[in-house]
Amino acid sequence: MKSTQRLSDLTVMSADQLQEELLKLKKEQFNLRFQRATGQLENTSRVSQVRKDIARIKTLQRSKTASASA
Template identity: 80%
Template sequence: MKATQRLSDLKVMSGDQLEQEILNLKKEQFNLRFQRATGQLENTARVRVVRRDIARLKTIAAQLRSGAVK
């Protein structure tokens, strides 16, 4: 998820778009973990941001499936 993306922008995404964004963030999370393990990670705060973004997207996707988000 880009830093400029807002919650209102995410809520209008389709389920497939949300799943694709989650997949992209999980790939980034894997790369960040790999960099941290090899000592190459410079921005350690990014790990936390990505983890929270994944949780945020999963929450929106669950709400979309339950019909809470219109």
């Protein structure tokens, strides 16, 4: 996910789209951790951006499932 993508873009996504986006971000997070461990990471702030984006998506997923069950 690009850092310019906002919360409003995520809220209009379906549950499947959110799951796909979450999978992409987790792969990116793994690659960033690997780059950090090998000393090849140049943009260190991207690690925290990805973590926050993952948290946003998980929060939206929980709120959508809670509203669907209520």
